[in-house]
Amino acid sequence: MSQNPPDQTSPELWAAVDAYMSAALPDSDPALAAVQAANAAAGLPSIDVAPNQGKLLHILARLIGARRILEIGTLGGYSAIWLARALPPGGKLVSLEFQPRHAEIAQQNLETAGVGDLVEIRVGPALETLPKLEGHEAFDFVFIDADKESNAAYLDWAIRLTRPGGLVVCDNVVRRGGVIDPDHPNTATQGTRRFFEALAKEKRLTATGLQTVGVKGWDGLVIGIVEA
Numbered sequence: 164m165s166q167n168p169p170d171q172t173s174p175e176l177w178a179a180v181d182a183y184m185s186a187a188l189p190d191s192d193p194a195l196a197a198v199q200a201a202n203a204a205a206g207l208p209s210i211d212v213a214p215n216q217g218k219l220l221h222i223l224a225r226l227i228g229a230r231r232i233l234e235i236g237t238l239g240g241y242s243a244i245w246l247a248r249a250l251p252p253g254g255k256l257v258s259l260e261f262q263p264r265h266a267e268i269a270q271q272n273l274e275t276a277g278v279g280d281l282v283e284i285r286v287g288p289a290l291e292t293l294p295k296l297e298g299h300e301a302f303d304f305v306f307i308d309a310d311k312e313s314n315a316a317y318l319d320w321a322i323r324l325t326r327p328g329g330l331v332v333c334d335n336v337v338r339r340g341g342v343i344d345p346d347h348p349n350t351a352t353q354g355t356r357r358f359f360e361a362l363a364k365e366k367r368l369t370a371t372g373l374q375t376v377g378v379k380g381w382d383g384l385v386i387g388i389v390e391a
């Protein structure tokens with residue numbers, strides 16, 4: 164340890180540690196790197212999960228033997244590829260996306276990555292596409308990562324559509340600490356606060372929140388298991 168330890172609040176240091184760990188425990192490969200490059204070339208915002216978070220989703224899905232996965236918020240398909248790669252033969256990922264252009268780019272990326280046949284992208288506002296999933300086989304895993312304003316409603320749908328023992332993961336729940344400010348002006352942050360209020364009353368899910376720092380800055384995840 165050097166005599167002057169680096170500033171622990173430095174985003175550059177968080178990113179450097181992510182880079183160090185990703186080099187030690189590869190969190191990417193040419194197909195995933197190509198997707199990130201294709202998304203950047205298409206002008207998509209860089210709001211997909213970090214490589215190590217994509218790998219965490221993949222590990223969680225494999226851990227519970229997920230056969231049916233639901234994602235709310237596809238963007239260019241980066242997290243979808245990590246999740247689809249966790250599926251066994253015959254498994255399926257349904258990913259919901261509002262923007263037709265994002266869905267189109269994601270479809271191309273999924274096919275390039277060799278998982279196109281495992282993923283169905285449904286285009287439209289998720290609050291309209293979610294009810295259409297009712298009455299089908301339950302999901303094992305739901306990843307919520309779309310418009311944060313609707314997260315409380317997505318939480319309810321995720322629990323309704325998931326089997327007991329299944330997992331619900333929600334991204335971006337810390338928002339650089341903004342989540343603790345009741346008067347925060349950002350609607351996404353207010354949506355995240357409503358998500359936590361709903362979660363606090365929720366008996367159908369046992370959940371915890373984790374802060375994260377890294378290449379995507381300071382944020383966090385909620386991970387919960389659906390009760391019987």
Ligand SMILES: C[S@@+](CC[C@H](N)C(=O)[O-])C[C@H]1O[C@@H](n2cnc3c(N)ncnc32)[C@H](O)[C@@H]1O
Pocket residue numbers: 210211212235236237238239240241242243259260261262265287288289290308309310
């Ligand atoms: C954070 S990005 C998803 C990133 C992706 N999960 C990943 O990590 O690769 C959020 C996506 O949700 C989409 N979205 C926003 N509002 C939506 C809505 N009402 N219904 C469905 N998708 C929505 C956005 O167009 C955007 O593509």
